[in-house]
Amino acid sequence: MDQNPQPAASDPATWLDQYGDYLYRFALSRLRDGDAAEEAVQETFVAALRNKEQFSGKGSERGWLMGILKRKIIDFYRKRQRDPVNLDEESGSISDMLFDKGGHWKKEVRGFIAKSLDSLEVKEFRSILQKCLALLPSRQADAFTMRTMDDREADDICKELDISSSNYWVILHRARLRLASCIKQNWFQAGENV
Amino acid sequence: MFNCRKISELVSRSLDGDLSFWKRVQIRMHMMMCSLCRKFRRALLRIDGEVRNAAEQEFVADENVVLPESRREQIKELIESGQD
Numbered sequence: 001m002d003q004n005p006q007p008a009a010s011d012p013a014t015w016l017d018q019y020g021d022y023l024y025r026f027a028l029s030r031l032r033d034g035d036a037a038e039e040a041v042q043e044t045f046v047a048a049l050r051n052k053e054q055f056s057g058k059g060s061e062r063g064w065l066m067g068i069l070k071r072k073i074i075d076f077y078r079k080r081q082r083d084p085v086n087l088d089e090e091s092g093s094i095s096d097m098l099f100d101k102g103g104h105w106k107k108e109v110r111g112f113i114a115k116s117l118d119s120l121e122v123k124e125f126r127s128i129l130q131k132c133l134a135l136l137p138s139r140q141a142d143a144f145t146m147r148t149m150d151d152r153e154a155d156d157i158c159k160e161l162d163i164s165s166s167n168y169w170v171i172l173h174r175a176r177l178r179l180a181s182c183i184k185q186n187w188f189q190a191g192e193n194v
Numbered sequence: 195m196f197n198c199r200k201i202s203e204l205v206s207r208s209l210d211g212d213l214s215f216w217k218r219v220q221i222r223m224h225m226m227m228c229s230l231c232r233k234f235r236r237a238l239l240r241i242d243g244e245v246r247n248a249a250e251q252e253f254v255a256d257e258n259v260v261l262p263e264s265r266r267e268q269i270k271e272l273i274e275s276g277q278d
Contacts, residue, residue, distance in 0.1 A: 012273050016266065024261040029249075038265045045269050049276045095199060103197030105230050113230050117237050125244055147210070148242055149249035154210055173206040180237045 010055050015045060019062055023069050030073050030145055032134055040076060044069040070150075074160050077142040081161050094177045109181065112188035120187055132182035140175035147172060196220055198231055205235045209242055 023044060027037035047068050048055075055064050098113075100106050105113055117125070133141055143161065146152045152160070158168050196204070201224045204217050213221075225232050261269075 012276075016269055016273065020261045020266060020269070021259070025259050028259060034262075038262065041261060042265065042269050042272070046272060046276070049273060095202075099197075099199040099202075103199035105198050110230060114233055116233055117240055122244070125240070126248055129241065129244060129248075144245075148245040151246070151249075169207060172210070173203055176206045176209075176238050176241065177202065179241050180234060183241065184237060 010052065010057065010061055012045075012049055012052065015048070015061075015065070019065055022062065023065060026066070027069060027073060030149065031076055032138075032141065036076050040069060040072045043072050047072070077146070077161060080138045080142060081163065083138075094174050094181070098177060098181060112184045113181070115184050115188045115191070117183065117187060125183075128183050128186045129179070132179050132186070135182060136175055136178055140171050140178065143168065143171045144175040144179075196224060198224075198228065201228075201231050202234060205231075205238060209238060 020041065023041045024037055027040045028034065031037050031040065044065060048065055055061065098106060098109050120128075133144075136144070143157060143163075146157045146160070147154070154165065154168055157163075158165050161168075163171070201221060204213065204221050207213055208218065208221065221235075225235065
């Protein structure tokens, strides 16, 4: 038994209990996939253990681990960007679903596009948003997440994900079109059921 | 004049900043005439805003979400074996 009940400044034996759930929750919010989130957390602890002496003790231990986790999450994003499965997901263009040949809103989508979201309360908005985010092709959701949740600049995201800037704009635009139409559609249907 | 499809692209881009003065004028003129694009733009603004807010306050996932037990055990073993 350890004689000293107070753990040292950075004692790996305490990491899991102290930060395991926190890191997992963060990873899940960014990766939206339980298995990937678990993997990312595991890799974070392994890397932290290997580089234990790099922890300067200046910042918080949690902050140090979060820094490692964020790198691991980006590694997952990169992998998913290149995964052919994720390229196939985008075969049906969202623009073609919303706009006609002349570039106007299609008749069949006008009903829900016209539906205002102003009366939708934050809590409900978030739950629909989360549902719709999960439906996005992962490479779209990943780029959108980096941009909005992590507030990264476009150039930065292109570098991290190794995509061209024109590709980035297309990906982000598609993500936004899909999200907006998904949320409006959900909200529109909810209104019909009342 | 830009159509709704093109305007939606410009609006999306405007959310990330860099848009020329001319294009911003185009958006504004289009918005005056087109209520669908106005509503759509509002939705895009709100989505970006809500995601940012959700990220600032605790993450999207809630407190009840915990690292699954099987994985916890696995990591525990890795840490214990790696410490020697």
